[in-house]
Amino acid sequence: MNHAPRAASTFRLIVTGGGTGGHTYPALTAIRTLQERLAGEDRTLDVLWIGTADGLEARIAPAEGIAFATVATGKIRRSSNPLKMMSTANMKDMARVPLGVAQARKLVADFRPDVVLATGGYVAVPAGLAARLCRRPLVLHEQTVRLGLANRKLAGSATRIAVASQSTVALLPEAVRGLAVVTGNPVRPQVLTGHADKAVEALGLHGFDRQLPTVYVTGGAQGAQQINGVVGDALPWLLERANVIHQCGPDNVAGLQAHAAGLSAELAGRYCLAGFVGPELPDVLALADVVISRSGAGTLSELTALGKPAVFIPLATSAGNEQAHNARHLEEAGAAVALLGDVTADRLKDAVGVLLTDPARRAAMADRSREHGRPDAADRLVDVILSAASG
Numbered sequence: 321m322n323h324a325p326r327a328a329s330t331f332r333l334i335v336t337g338g339g340t341g342g343h344t345y346p347a348l349t350a351i352r353t354l355q356e357r358l359a360g361e362d363r364t365l366d367v368l369w370i371g372t373a374d375g376l377e378a379r380i381a382p383a384e385g386i387a388f389a390t391v392a393t394g395k396i397r398r399s400s401n402p403l404k405m406m407s408t409a410n411m412k413d414m415a416r417v418p419l420g421v422a423q424a425r426k427l428v429a430d431f432r433p434d435v436v437l438a439t440g441g442y443v444a445v446p447a448g449l450a451a452r453l454c455r456r457p458l459v460l461h462e463q464t465v466r467l468g469l470a471n472r473k474l475a476g477s478a479t480r481i482a483v484a485s486q487s488t489v490a491l492l493p494e495a496v497r498g499l500a501v502v503t504g505n506p507v508r509p510q511v512l513t514g515h516a517d518k519a520v521e522a523l524g525l526h527g528f529d530r531q532l533p534t535v536y537v538t539g540g541a542q543g544a545q546q547i548n549g550v551v552g553d554a555l556p557w558l559l560e561r562a563n564v565i566h567q568c569g570p571d572n573v574a575g576l577q578a579h580a581a582g583l584s585a586e587l588a589g590r591y592c593l594a595g596f597v598g599p600e601l602p603d604v605l606a607l608a609d610v611v612i613s614r615s616g617a618g619t620l621s622e623l624t625a626l627g628k629p630a631v632f633i634p635l636a637t638s639a640g641n642e643q644a645h646n647a648r649h650l651e652e653a654g655a656a657v658a659l660l661g662d663v664t665a666d667r668l669k670d671a672v673g674v675l676l677t678d679p680a681r682r683a684a685m686a687d688r689s690r691e692h693g694r695p696d697a698a699d700r701l702v703d704v705i706l707s708a709a710s711g
Contacts, residue, residue: 329363329364330363330364330365330366331354331358331363331364331365331366331434331709332366332367332368332431332432332433332434333351333354333365333366333367333368333433333434333435333436333437333705334367334368334369334370334427334428334431334433334435334436334437334447334451334456335347335350335351335367335368335369335370335386335436335437335438335439336369336370336371336424336436336437336438336439336443336444336447336448337371337377337437337438337439337440337441337443337444337461337470338369338371338372338375338376338377338378338380338439338441338443339372339375339376339377339441339442339443340375340376340441341376341616341618342440342463342464342616342617342618343377343439343440343441343444343463344375344376344377344380344439345380345506345508345618346439346461346463346505346506346618346621346701347369347377347437347439347461348380348384349506349507349508349509349698350437350439350461350506350698350701350702350705351365351367351384351386352509352698353506353698353699353701353702354702354705354706357699357702357706367386367387368386368387368388368389368427368431368433369381369386369387369388369389370389370390370391370424370427370443370447371388371389371390371443372390372391372393372441372442372443373390375441375443378390389427391419391420391423391424391427391443391446391447392416392417392419392420392423392446393416393417393420393442393443393445393446417445417446420443420445420446421446421449421450421453423446424446424447424449424450425450425453425454427447427450428447428450428451428453428454428456429454432456433451433456434456434457434709435456435457435458435459435479435705435708435709436448436450436451436456436457436458436459437459437461437705438451438458438459438460438461438470438471438474439460439461439463440460440461440462440463440468440470440471441468441470442470444470444471444474445470445473445474448460448470448473448474448477448478449474449477451477452477457479457480457708457709457711458474458477458478458479458708459478459479459480459481459482459704459705459708460474460475460478460480460481460482461482461483461503461701462481462482462483462484462488463484463505463617463618463621464484464488464617464642464645464646465484465485465487465488465491465642465645465646465649466488466491466640466642466645467488467491467492468640468642469640475492475493475496476493476495476496478496478499479499479708480499480500480501480704480707480708481496481499481500481501482500482501482502482503482700482701482704483500483501483502483503484502484503484504484505484617484621484694484697485502485504485649485692486502487649488500488502489502501700501704502700503694503697503700503701503703503704504621504693504694504696504697504700505617505618505620505621505694505697506621506697506698506701507621507622507625507694507695507697507698508622509698510602511601511602511605511622511625511626512602512625512626512695513602514601514602514603514604514605514606514607515603515606516603516606516607518600518603518606519565519600519603519604519606519607520607522600522603523565523592523594523600523604524592525563525565525592525607526589527586527588527589527590528563528589528590528592529563529590532561532562532563532590533561533562533563533609533610533675533676533679533682534562534563534564534565534607534608534609534610535558535562535563535564535565535608535609535610535611535612535672535676536565536567536604536605536607536608536610536611536612536613537551537564537565537566537567537568537611537612537613538566538567538597538611538612538613538614539567539568539569539613539614540569540613540614540616543567543568543569543570543571543572543595544569544614544633544635545572546633546663547612547613547614547633548566548568548569548572548575548576550633550663550664550665550667550668551564551566551612551668552576552579553664553665554665554668554669555579555580555583555591556583556587557665557669558672559583559587559590559591560587561673561676561677562590562609562610562676563590563591563592564590564591564592565592565594565597565604565607565608566591566592566593566594567594567595567596567597568593568594568595569595569596570595570596571595572595573593573594573595576593577593580593605622605623605626605628606626608628609629609675609682610628610629610630610631610672610675610676610682611623611628611629611630611631612630612631612633612668612672613630613631613632613633614632614633614634614635614643615632615633615634615635615643615644615646615647615650615656615658616635616638616643616646617642617646620646620650621693621694621697623656623689623693624650624655624689624690624692624693624694625693625694625695625697626689626690626693627686627687627689627690627693628686628689629656629675629682629685629686629689630650630655630656630657630689631656631657631659631668631671631672631675632646632647632650632651632656632657632658632659633659633663633668634646634647634658634659634660644658644660647660648660650689650692653688653691653692654684654685654688655685655688655689655691655692656685656689657671657672657675659671
């Protein structure tokens with residue numbers, strides 16, 4: 321008996337979240353992974369991204385061909401002082417939230433998603449509440465060890481809560497702990513496929529001594545003055561022990577070039593200064609034996625998926641001090657070193673010195689790091705999204 325071929329069906333997904341790369345890129349990776357999964361079943365994915373007009377997602381979603389809509393949202397300026405929380409700016413922003421919920425409710429009602437995926441950031445709150453009002457399954461994804469403010473507000477409305485780390489589960493409100501699934505944090509697949517030799521060619525690293533370890537220093541796309549400063553102060557010492565690739569941010573190249581002008585030809589040959597490392601990043605990470613960086617959720621996910629020893633210098637002003645929590649969490653597991661408080665060149669030397677001179681110590685830290693990595697996180701999150709849709 322011949323069966324007619326099954327018509328391709330469409331899975332409808334609303335994604336909400338953004339403001340920063342930490343909320344945006346995991347969502348984008350989940351979308352791409354879900355698209356591939358559905359294509360293998362002869363199904364298609366229809367996505368609407370609800371974000372803010374001035375967040376990173378407003379550029380990323382349209383560039384990726386994803387339908388994009390904005391809603392009103394309010395950024396709550398946090399303070400330990402309750403009176404400061406009642407500031408005029410906060411009051412104005414809180415007044416915008418009901419408008420945002422009404423706008424999001426219309427978008428959700430019109431789009432009729434199978435699932436709403438919220439990855440954090442202020443914009444996730446109205447869209448997450450709208451999912452509840454429209455009785456659509458809501459999946460939260462939390463990238464950091466502790467729930468961010470938006471996800472704390474939405475936890476009671478969630479169908480499932482996907483978390484990056486097992487230690488997050490105990491920190492959830494008891495009433496929603498049963499909804500938690502440890503997925504890890506989706507990592508861009510290309511990050512996992514780098515080749516060290518390609519980095520040497522792409523960046524012209526022919527002065528590097530491949531008998532020495534290579535250190536990759538990054539403060540993110542814009543660079544970080546704090547990291548640039550301490551690495552600059554420790555530079556001759558570092559270059560006697562390692563090759564260094566330093567992503568310093570486009571605005572900081574000239575100053576660091578002047579700083580490095582006094583290096584001997586041999587040491588200068590081991591120093592690669594880059595304003596920005598773009599498509600070469602996977603290859604640079606493959607070449608790196610040690611990474612010195614901030615400790616945002618995305619960075620942690622990539623470095624643990626690759627099993628890279630790291631020295632973290634957390635951004636002190638990160639929301640809820642999350643970068644310090646992230647760094648401490650991996651340090652306690654022996655998977656990284658966390659430099660907290662006042663960071664000097666001497667403290668950096670103490671932290672990184674043992675990793676550069678002791679290959680066994682590096683290898684042990686790489687193993688611990690890999691134990692915390694979840695290179696399959698995007699697939700796990702897609703499993704959660706599909707299971708939420710099927711009830």
